Amino acid sequence: MKDLKHISKFLSLVLRHKPEEIGIKMDVNGWVNVDELIEKCNARKQKLDFETLEEVVITNDKQRFAFNDEYTMIRANQGHTVNVDLQFEATQPLEYLYHGTVAKFVDEIKVNGLKRMQRLHVHLSKDLDTAIKVGSRRGKPVILKVHASKMYNDGLPFYLSKNGVWLCDEVPAKYIEF
Numbered sequence: 001m002k003d004l005k006h007i008s009k010f011l012s013l014v015l016r017h018k019p020e021e022i023g024i025k026m027d028v029n030g031w032v033n034v035d036e037l038i039e040k041c042n043a044r045k046q047k048l049d050f051e052t053l054e055e056v057v058i059t060n061d062k063q064r065f066a067f068n069d070e071y072t073m074i075r076a077n078q079g080h081t082v083n084v085d086l087q088f089e090a091t092q093p094l095e096y097l098y099h100g101t102v103a104k105f106v107d108e109i110k111v112n113g114l115k116r117m118q119r120l121h122v123h124l125s126k127d128l129d130t131a132i133k134v135g136s137r138r139g140k141p142v143i144l145k146v147h148a149s150k151m152y153n154d155g156l157p158f159y160l161s162k163n164g165v166w167l168c169d170e171v172p173a174k175y176i177e178f
Contacts, residue, residue: 004055015076022037032074086120089159101142103140113176116169
């Protein structure tokens with residue numbers, strides 16, 4: 001399992017942030033050829049075969065990756081810092097969504113709202129447990145409650161990634177309960 005976690009982290013790096021790290025190119029929708037990915041990983045001494053890749057995709061607790069229907073292409077479901085079009089369609093969100101952060105960012109969020117920073121979208125979760133896990137990665141979590149339905153009704157679009165992460169371009173402070 002330790003090897004699968006290591007491979008998953010490496011795949012997150014190359015499929016979300018730095019495809020050039022192993023010399024692969026994504027298409028405009030973030031897809032990468034599976035055979036080329038395996039070949040380039042192995043050339044960089046990151047041992048990978050199709051069976052292991054498939055196991056990482058299937059067992060990843062956050063379902064970060066997806067194959068196309070033919071299993072010839074792979075991409076990250078969301079979280080990119082490279083410019084890709086994941087072809088999301090605007091979707092009406094739940095009434096409330098949640099965002100996990102830590103105390104040191106709260107004052108800035110109160111002024112500027114949630115910004116996507118280097119990512120393509122702000123990430124929100126449908127439940128408190130997920131938001132707590134996300135916020136806990138950097139210390140003691142602070143959970144923000146986002147009035148998503150009100151945002152949507154005011155014309156701000158939301159998208160739902162394949163793995164259940166809610167995405168938006170920004171969350172103005174007036175929609176956040178602190």
